[in-house]
Amino acid sequence: MLHMRTLGLLTLACIFFVSATARAGAVPSTSLDITANSVDFFYNRYIVTADGNVRLRLSDGTVIRGETFTMDLKLNRYLMAGDVHIDGPTIHQTGAALAGYPDLDRTYFLPAAGTPERDTYYGLNWKDPHVGREQPGDAYHFPDLTGERPYIKAVGARIVPKTNALFTRALVYTAGAYLPVPHYAIVFSANSHFFENAFPGARADVGIPFNASAHSLSALHVRNDAFNGTYLAFDQHFVWDNAYIVAAIDPLTQEQRQYNVLGYERFSPKFESRLFLQESAGGPGIIYQPINAAGYGQLQLNAGLHRSGLSYTEDNYWQYLLGIPEPQFDTIATNSYDPRWREHPMDATLSWTGYENRLFSHAPLLFRLRTIVGMAHDIYGYGGFPNELPPPPDSFYHTFGGTLYTSGLKLGPYTFTPSYDRQWTWFNVPHETDARDARLSLSRSFARQHVNALLTYEVRTTDDYWGAAQLAAYPNYGVITTPFGSYTTPDAFRGLATSRGWTGGLVYTPTQYFTVNLQLARFYDFPVPVPGYFGQPPWQFTGDIRFRISRQVQVDLTRAYYFNFANQRWSPQFGIQFSP
Amino acid sequence: MRRRMAVVLTAVAVLFLALPSLAQPQGTLVRFTGQLLDVRNGYVYFSSGDAFKLSPSYTVADYDTGASTTLRPAPKVFARAVLDPATKEVVELDLTTRRLASDSAYSPDVQQAIATKPSTVTAPEIKGVAVSGREVAVEFIVTVPPSTPINAEVYISTDAGGWNPQEIKLDRVEGDRYRAVRRLASGTRFVFRVTRGSWNSVEVGQDGLEVPPHAFFVKESDAQSASATVYAWSDNRSGAPQPAQPGAVPTPFNPNPFGGSPLYPPSRATPPGGFPTPRPGQPPNRPG
Numbered sequence: 001m002l003h004m005r006t007l008g009l010l011t012l013a014c015i016f017f018v019s020a021t022a023r024a025g026a027v028p029s030t031s032l033d034i035t036a037n038s039v040d041f042f043y044n045r046y047i048v049t050a051d052g053n054v055r056l057r058l059s060d061g062t063v064i065r066g067e068t069f070t071m072d073l074k075l076n077r078y079l080m081a082g083d084v085h086i087d088g089p090t091i092h093q094t095g096a097a098l099a100g101y102p103d104l105d106r107t108y109f110l111p112a113a114g115t116p117e118r119d120t121y122y123g124l125n126w127k128d129p130h131v132g133r134e135q136p137g138d139a140y141h142f143p144d145l146t147g148e149r150p151y152i153k154a155v156g157a158r159i160v161p162k163t164n165a166l167f168t169r170a171l172v173y174t175a176g177a178y179l180p181v182p183h184y185a186i187v188f189s190a191n192s193h194f195f196e197n198a199f200p201g202a203r204a205d206v207g208i209p210f211n212a213s214a215h216s217l218s219a220l221h222v223r224n225d226a227f228n229g230t231y232l233a234f235d236q237h238f239v240w241d242n243a244y245i246v247a248a249i250d251p252l253t254q255e256q257r258q259y260n261v262l263g264y265e266r267f268s269p270k271f272e273s274r275l276f277l278q279e280s281a282g283g284p285g286i287i288y289q290p291i292n293a294a295g296y297g298q299l300q301l302n303a304g305l306h307r308s309g310l311s312y313t314e315d316n317y318w319q320y321l322l323g324i325p326e327p328q329f330d331t332i333a334t335n336s337y338d339p340r341w342r343e344h345p346m347d348a349t350l351s352w353t354g355y356e357n358r359l360f361s362h363a364p365l366l367f368r369l370r371t372i373v374g375m376a377h378d379i380y381g382y383g384g385f386p387n388e389l390p391p392p393p394d395s396f397y398h399t400f401g402g403t404l405y406t407s408g409l410k411l412g413p414y415t416f417t418p419s420y421d422r423q424w425t426w427f428n429v430p431h432e433t434d435a436r437d438a439r440l441s442l443s444r445s446f447a448r449q450h451v452n453a454l455l456t457y458e459v460r461t462t463d464d465y466w467g468a469a470q471l472a473a474y475p476n477y478g479v480i481t482t483p484f485g486s487y488t489t490p491d492a493f494r495g496l497a498t499s500r501g502w503t504g505g506l507v508y509t510p511t512q513y514f515t516v517n518l519q520l521a522r523f524y525d526f527p528v529p530v531p532g533y534f535g536q537p538p539w540q541f542t543g544d545i546r547f548r549i550s551r552q553v554q555v556d557l558t559r560a561y562y563f564n565f566a567n568q569r570w571s572p573q574f575g576i577q578f579s580p
Numbered sequence: 581m582r583r584r585m586a587v588v589l590t591a592v593a594v595l596f597l598a599l600p601s602l603a604q605p606q607g608t609l610v611r612f613t614g615q616l617l618d619v620r621n622g623y624v625y626f627s628s629g630d631a632f633k634l635s636p637s638y639t640v641a642d643y644d645t646g647a648s649t650t651l652r653p654a655p656k657v658f659a660r661a662v663l664d665p666a667t668k669e670v671v672e673l674d675l676t677t678r679r680l681a682s683d684s685a686y687s688p689d690v691q692q693a694i695a696t697k698p699s700t701v702t703a704p705e706i707k708g709v710a711v712s713g714r715e716v717a718v719e720f721i722v723t724v725p726p727s728t729p730i731n732a733e734v735y736i737s738t739d740a741g742g743w744n745p746q747e748i749k750l751d752r753v754e755g756d757r758y759r760a761v762r763r764l765a766s767g768t769r770f771v772f773r774v775t776r777g778s779w780n781s782v783e784v785g786q787d788g789l790e791v792p793p794h795a796f797f798v799k800e801s802d803a804q805s806a807s808a809t810v811y812a813w814s815d816n817r818s819g820a821p822q823p824a825q826p827g828a829v830p831t832p833f834n835p836n837p838f839g840g841s842p843l844y845p846p847s848r849a850t851p852p853g854g855f856p857t858p859r860p861g862q863p864p865n866r867p868g
Contacts, residue, residue: 067618068655074740081617081627082655096618096625097655104705112620116631116696120703134703140617140627142656146679187742190771192793195743196779264790272789302788302817309787311817353818355786356811370818401820405726408754417755419726423820433830435821439730441755452753456730460832462821497831503730507751512717512761517751519731525833536833542731546749556749 030102031214032078032159033057034069039157040150041167046073046188047143048157048165049150056080060124062088064098070142073188076161077101079140084112091126099139102161108135149173152184163189164212185212185219193239198248198260199223215239221250228254242266256282270304279321293321307355314348340379343393347376364406370423372399396428401435408443417441431466431473452507457500464495482532484566493527499536500524513554517544531566539563609671610689613660614682619653623695624661624670628682631696632661635669643676651675668693709800711767717803718796722750722758722774724810727819734758737782738772739793745775745782768798774810783810788817 037052050069056078057063067082081097086109096116099108107121109129119129156168164187171178187194187209194217199205202225211218217237224230231251238245243265250258263275276298281290295318303310320341351372359365376395401423408415421437436459443454466473474495480487501523508516521540529535541561548554560571614626623631642649643660651657653673658680662672670693683690720736728734736748750758771793774783785791796806812819821832 066655083618083620094620096620096623096631097627097629106703106705110617110625110629110631110696112618112623112625116623116625118629118696118699130701132697132700134699134701134706135629136706137628140629142615142627144679188739190739190793192737192739192743192773192779195745266790270787270789304785304787304789309785309789309817311788351818351820353786353788353812368819370820372818372820399820403726403819405756407723407756415754419755421727421819421821435832437727437821437832439726439755441730443754445753452751452759454752454754456755458730462830462832464830497833499832505752507753509751509761512763515751521731523833525831527831529833534831534833544749 030059030161032059032071032161033156034159035156036069037155039154039167041152041154041157041165041186042145042148043151043186045143045145045148047071047145048073048159049145050157054080058088058124060088062086062091062124062126066098071159072143073159073161073165073186076103079142081140081142084109086126088126097140099136101136101139108139110140152186153178154184160212160214163187163191163214164194164217166212181208181210183210185209185217187212187217189239191239191241193244193264194237196237196244196246196262196264198235198246198262199233199250200258201225220252223251228256253286255284255286255288256280272302274298274300274302281321290322294319295321305352309353311351311353312348313351315346317345319344343377343379345376345378347374349374359404364409365404366406367402367404369402370399371401372397372425374398392429394428397425399423399425413444415441415443417443431464431469434461434463434465436461450508450510452509454503454505454507456503456505458503459501460499462497464497466495470494480530480533482530484531487530487533489527489530498526513548515544515546517546518542519544529565537562537565537568539565608665610663610665610687610693611660612663612683612686612690612693613680614658615680616653616657616659617655624653624659624673626659626661626682629696630694632663632670632693633668633695635664635667635671638670639672641672641674643674643678643680646674649675651677663690663693665689665693668695711800713765713767714800715763716766716798716801718762718764718798719803719805720748720750720758720760720762720772721805721807722810723756723808724758725812725819726756727816727821728756728776728810728813733777735775735777736760736772737775738770740768740770743773745778764798766798766800769796771795772806772808774808776813776815781813781815783808784812784814784817786811788812790814 034048034050034054034056036050036054039048039050041048048071052067054066054069055063056065056069064080064084064086066080066084069078069080071078078100079097084095084098086093086095086098093109093111094113095109095111097110101108105123109119109121111117111119117131118133118135119131120133120135121129151173152167152170154167154170157165158168159165164185166183166185168183170181170184172181172184199221202223204224206222207219208221209217209219215238217239219235221233221235222230223233228251232253233248233250234252235246235248244263246260246262248260250260257280259279259281261275261277264272266272278296279293280295281293283290283292295316297316299314301312323341349372351370354369356366356368359367374397377393379393401421403419403421405419406417408417418441419439423435424432425435426432439456439458441454441456443452445452464473471494474493476491477489480489501521503519503521505517505519519542523536523538523540525535525538527535529538539562541563542558543560544556544558546554546556555576557576562568562571612626612632614628617625617627619625619634622634624634625631640649640651640653641647642651643658653659653675658676658678660674660680661670662674663669664671686694722734722736724732724734730752734750734752735746736750737743737745738747741747748760748762750760753759773793775781783791794806794808798804816822
């Protein structure tokens with residue numbers, strides 16, 4: 001069973017790869033290879049310049065030489081000037097300047113033989129110069145880089161228009177100094193799939209992208225997290241218009257590693273699939289044969305229907321990919337046998353979600369419906385909560401729910417936004433839950449004071465009905481001991497939980513370079529929260545200040561205060577983030 | 581004899597002194613300023629695409645002092661060409677590395693001196709709007725689905741910012757709306773997506789499928805607004821409340837308790853004997 005599923009998932013991954021590669025072959029690849037005495041890249045302008053013995057090779061083999069070169073990566077246009085020589089299978093020309101406009105499929109040229117003219121070439125057809133055709137007024141203009149410092153200094157670059165630039169023998173400006181790296185890639189693609197991340201969270205992550213092509217990106221990462229400390233990691237991206245694969249090893253330099261693969265493919269405008277595979281492996285040394293490994297896989301299929309969507313999600317968990325561990329590690333079941341080895345836990349859901357609909361044709365009342373069918377399997381019991389021992393290994397359930405809401409309603413200077421959500425879930429172990437969420441928001445903008453105020457009242461309830469077994473399902477818990485202490489739960493709690501909360505927020509934005517966002521929340525929960533077990537801090541305050549320290553860098557400082565819940569006042573540290 | 585010698589020498593001296601003035605162009609000189617592309621084959625080329633014929637005896641001088649200079653005519657150097665309308669040739673190039681404003685209006689004399697053959701065929705593919713690059717206040721307004729938690733953080737991620745999923749943080753200003761203002765140069769063209777801080781929680785369409793990014797162009801105006809409506813998030817396509825994990829009491833505030841339950845069997849993520857992986861007791865580590 002285990003091998004069959006593993007095989008199935010691996011086959012799916014191969015299908016992803018092969019089909020995506022087949023699509024990639026149909027797209028013509030174009031690139032510009034540049035060598036020069038110096039090649040510079042200006043990050044905040046996305047401009048590449050090259051000076052001294054510049055040699056530019058186009059993807060059709062044409063070589064253009066000149067004294068200076070500049071390319072605006074965002075506008076996707078380039079300029080070569082000074083003693084320009086064009087040499088290709090069908091052209092040998094000298095001139096003063098050449099300007100390439102790939103988006104217009106035009107190359108503009110000022111020949112220097114005879115009387116000066118303006119030539120225009122279509123695409124890479126160098127046979128017909130189209131003499132005297134109108135040219136853009138700024139075709140031969142150099143960008144103004146006065147006062148700019150290059151982020152990268154190199155001796156060569158390979159530019160894939162609208163995608164990336166790979167610099168050779170690069171010096172990268174880092175913390176006030178230029179650090180040498182053999183290759184360094186800059187990605188400026190409008191395709192966000194290049195930036196899909198296969199790493200778990202970390203306190204710090206510095207990427208060193210060292211290789212790139214029209215459809216790939218390879219990077220080393222220097223990362224730091226609380227568990228592993230500082231370490232190296234690696235990820236590899238393959239990206240196409242409608243598909244991507246990201247593979248990562250994290251950490252690369254520690255004994256315990258995670259191997260992650262993300263896959264996505266859009267087969268048609270109304271059908272897409274996602275795959276996530278993760279293997280965790282551990283063993284002695286950096287280069288080793290793992291002695292233990294676990295795996296996780298998630299497959300998701302999404303389809304668009306008529307004014308609705310259908311989504312299937314399946315999770316699989318493999319605790320023992322390398323077989324049963326040593327007996328001393330398995331001390332609960334039979335001392336030597338864990339049935340999860342053969343029957344790994346899994347769960348699956350099939351959900352249908354409707355589009356937004358109007359309840360009445362002339363009233364701004366909107367609603368969305370949803371229904372879910374799901375199951376879960378775990379040999380040690382699943383879905384038997386809260387108090388059935390031993391719980392059954394399989395759980396089947398179905399859900400129906402919907403949301404009723406409006407967009408903001410103007411009430412004089414105020415905006416009123418109500419919403420109501422309700423969801424019923426029925427389980428095969430005979431019980432059902434009824435979850436409700438009612439939210440009312442009132443906001444007002446004080447334009448002259450640059451302040452926005454928001455007040456929200458929300459009531460959420462989750463009722464777990466067990467019928468005649470209600471009291472057995474929810475007995476008095478008595479005293480619960482958690483790492484934060486011992487707490488007595490209320491006798492009255494019998495499975496019907498409520499959370500009522502007020503949240504007030506103020507946003508002060510005197511200029512576009514400074515923002516203060518303050519939020520205070522007060523929750524009245526039943527049963528009362530038990531730190532480390534369930535519940536949320538009754539009082540929560542969050543402060544967020546954003547300001548610019550330079551034209552390019554904005555600092556975001558956040559911190560929360562919990563009013564001594566679980567002996568915690570201020571959150572342990574500031575959240576600090578730098579952004580453009 | 582001496583007298584004749586003196587007369588001849590005087591005549592030679594007068595001729596020598598007079599020659600330069602004879603070589604001076606007739607009429608008023610005109611000037612054209614811009615950035616050089618190249619000096620080649622008897623012509624000087626400017627970044628405007630215009631070429632002017634060089635006089636065989638043209639001189640090179642410093643732009644500021646008029647004295648001789650070591651600067652040579654080369655690409656990117658700024659120059660003022662002194663033209664003789666009579667010969668339509670450049671008689672002097674004044675060079676500097678200091679940035680000079682290029683001439684955009686041409687006097688009739690300069691117009692006539694341009695050696696480049698005129699364009700005779702229009703190019704319909706060349707079109708566009710004139711932009712100055714001035715700063716424009718762009719207001720991002722994002723409407724979120726009603727299931728979005730009231731304290732959720734919402735961000736804008738753009739291709740211009742390298743698709744950082746936390747690039748522009750928005751503030752909740754209404755029950756279902758977030759807002760932020762940025763100053764962007766007119767003419768800026770970018771695409772953006774709305775996230776909740778990571779690519780695991782990015783906006784999706786009403787049918788749950790990935791949506792193309794929103795395209796935006798900063799026009800030549802005082803202020804602009806970029807609006808987007810999010811119907812669902814990729815980590816909760818149906819907008820349903822998060823189900824409780826096994827072993828957890830189902831409450832509205834406890835879908836994923838941060839502590840293990842002391843009362844019930846351990847959850848699926850924690851096998852007997854402990855998790856044999858690097859992160860004991862944690863669910864699978866989804867990328868951020």
